[in-house]
Amino acid sequence: MPKVSDEHRTEKRQQIIAATLRCVERDGFHKTTMAAVVEESGLSAGSVYTYFRGKHEIIHAIASSGVTGIRDAINRLVPEAGSGQTLPPPERALEAATQHLLDLSEQLGINLPRIALQTWAEAARDPEFLALMAPEARGIRAAWRSYAEAAIDAGQFREGADPEKIAMVLTGLLPGFILQSVVIGDVTPQAYAAGLTDLIN
Amino acid sequence: MPKVSDEHRTEKRQQIIAATLRCVERDGFHKTTMAAVVEESGLSAGSVYTYFRGKHEIIHAIASSGVTGIRDAINRLVPEAGSGQTLPPPERALEAATQHLLDLSEQLGINLPRIALQTWAEAARDPEFLALMAPEARGIRAAWRSYAEAAIDAGQFREGADPEKIAMVLTGLLPGFILQSVVIGDVTPQAYAAGLTDLIN
DNA sequence: GTCCAAAGAGAATGAACATTCGTTTTGTAA
DNA sequence: TTACAAAACGAATGTTCATTCTCTTTGGAC
Numbered sequence: 001m002p003k004v005s006d007e008h009r010t011e012k013r014q015q016i017i018a019a020t021l022r023c024v025e026r027d028g029f030h031k032t033t034m035a036a037v038v039e040e041s042g043l044s045a046g047s048v049y050t051y052f053r054g055k056h057e058i059i060h061a062i063a064s065s066g067v068t069g070i071r072d073a074i075n076r077l078v079p080e081a082g083s084g085q086t087l088p089p090p091e092r093a094l095e096a097a098t099q100h101l102l103d104l105s106e107q108l109g110i111n112l113p114r115i116a117l118q119t120w121a122e123a124a125r126d127p128e129f130l131a132l133m134a135p136e137a138r139g140i141r142a143a144w145r146s147y148a149e150a151a152i153d154a155g156q157f158r159e160g161a162d163p164e165k166i167a168m169v170l171t172g173l174l175p176g177f178i179l180q181s182v183v184i185g186d187v188t189p190q191a192y193a194a195g196l197t198d199l200i201n
Numbered sequence: 202m203p204k205v206s207d208e209h210r211t212e213k214r215q216q217i218i219a220a221t222l223r224c225v226e227r228d229g230f231h232k233t234t235m236a237a238v239v240e241e242s243g244l245s246a247g248s249v250y251t252y253f254r255g256k257h258e259i260i261h262a263i264a265s266s267g268v269t270g271i272r273d274a275i276n277r278l279v280p281e282a283g284s285g286q287t288l289p290p291p292e293r294a295l296e297a298a299t300q301h302l303l304d305l306s307e308q309l310g311i312n313l314p315r316i317a318l319q320t321w322a323e324a325a326r327d328p329e330f331l332a333l334m335a336p337e338a339r340g341i342r343a344a345w346r347s348y349a350e351a352a353i354d355a356g357q358f359r360e361g362a363d364p365e366k367i368a369m370v371l372t373g374l375l376p377g378f379i380l381q382s383v384v385i386g387d388v389t390p391q392a393y394a395a396g397l398t399d400l401i402n
Numbered sequence: 403g404t405c406c407a408a409a410g411a412g413a414a415t416g417a418a419c420a421t422t423c424g425t426t427t428t429g430t431a432a
Numbered sequence: 433t434t435a436c437a438a439a440a441c442g443a444a445t446g447t448t449c450a451t452t453c454t455c456t457t458t459g460g461a462c
Binding site for chain 1: 314
């Protein structure tokens with residue numbers, strides 16, 4: 001094949017990334033072999049290496065991709081000024097965020113919680129990987145902060161509450177849901193949200 | 202050396218496990234080489250293999266060890282019947298649990314949050330490893346459940362609140378603290394607890 | 403239609419690493 | 433003291449895996 005359009009090129013890269021995600025869900029980053037990626041992608045070794053310089057680069061591409069879209073899901077909960085949309089209470093916001101994760105998992109046919117655990121471990125180990133992930137993590141925190149600010153304005157939390165600290169806790173609830181869904185396996189968005197309701201009231 | 206006492210044997214095993222933990226904190230399970238464990242432990246390759254059948258067995262020993270002692274730390278917060286000890290509010294309980302983790306990290310000279318992330322990833326990947334970790338995870342949930350039951354009895358939460366669901370959320374807050382401490386790095390037990398206070402009130 | 407540069411294929415390569423093995427040292431028990 | 437069984441050692445081994453290299457195919461430009 002001759003030089004191919006840029007769209008085709010990014011499409012093939014997506015195909016390889018998707019194949020890698022399926023492998024990583026099963027085996028983690030380090031037990032995922034290039035042979036497995038090659039097989040899962042339906043391409044040949046040589047071909048994969050024309051789209052990525054190596055395994056390293058595929059993994060880093062995953063790190064920067066913000067696969068979960070959690071950040072946007074949270075931002076969608078915060079009404080734009082004058083939109084008339086109402087701000088959900090924290091338990092509904094949490095439920096929406098966790099439900100989004102499960103919906104997207106189903107849609108992609110990939111268990112995102114499992115992938116998430118792998119990426120966290122990699123972030124703890126590889127500073128470059130961390131640098132690629134951190135913006136997404138900070139973005140999720142910032143989204144919760146916007147939510148908290150709106151909630152304080154709306155009188156849902158006491159005047160003078162610290163939106164950044166509230167955001168820390170709301171951000172922290174997501175990994176807790178993800179980890180428990182993999183390790184214990186009995187959490188649902190509804191039960192988790194109900195727990196928050198009981199904790200708050 | 203001839204056959205050596207059982208205490209000496211378990212002591213050497215501990216020494217190897219401690220060395221491995223230092224390696225895993227730095228490199229993760231899969232990038233930790235036996236050569237590194239050997240060097241860090243100050244023993245020789247052959248010697249390490251007289252105490253463990255292989256890398257696999259060292260890793261599994263770590264999985265079942267419940268290194269963090271979080272479970273006990275939580276249980277200590279719940280007063281025994283008739284002890285006169287008072288039940289702390291959730292934010293203080295959370296602060297105590299997260300502070301325990303940092304204290305123990307300092308005491309051991311090991312960053313436990315980093316280790317935790319590695320173990321979660323391994324649990325997602327290796328069912329045997331998961332089976333060894335799960336009891337500790339369930340134990341932490343059970344400890345929070347005891348706390349929640351006591352708190353409901355004490356009137357801290359509304360009558361009819363579901364202690365298991367409250368326990369889900371309190372359990373979930375810990376991974377959130379751990380992950381954010383590694384990825385964002387700005388969480389403290391105090392700030393996190395203050396966030397919970399603001400969220401609750 | 404012919405070229406040709408890039409893509410695709412898959413066997414070959416070489417490095418990294420867990421584990422083993424032959425040898426030496428050590429401490430206890432006779 | 434001597435003997436011996438286990439522990440310690442560390443070089444050698446064999447396997448696994450990422451990456452490369454050569455060869456073949458492909459499809460757009462002229």
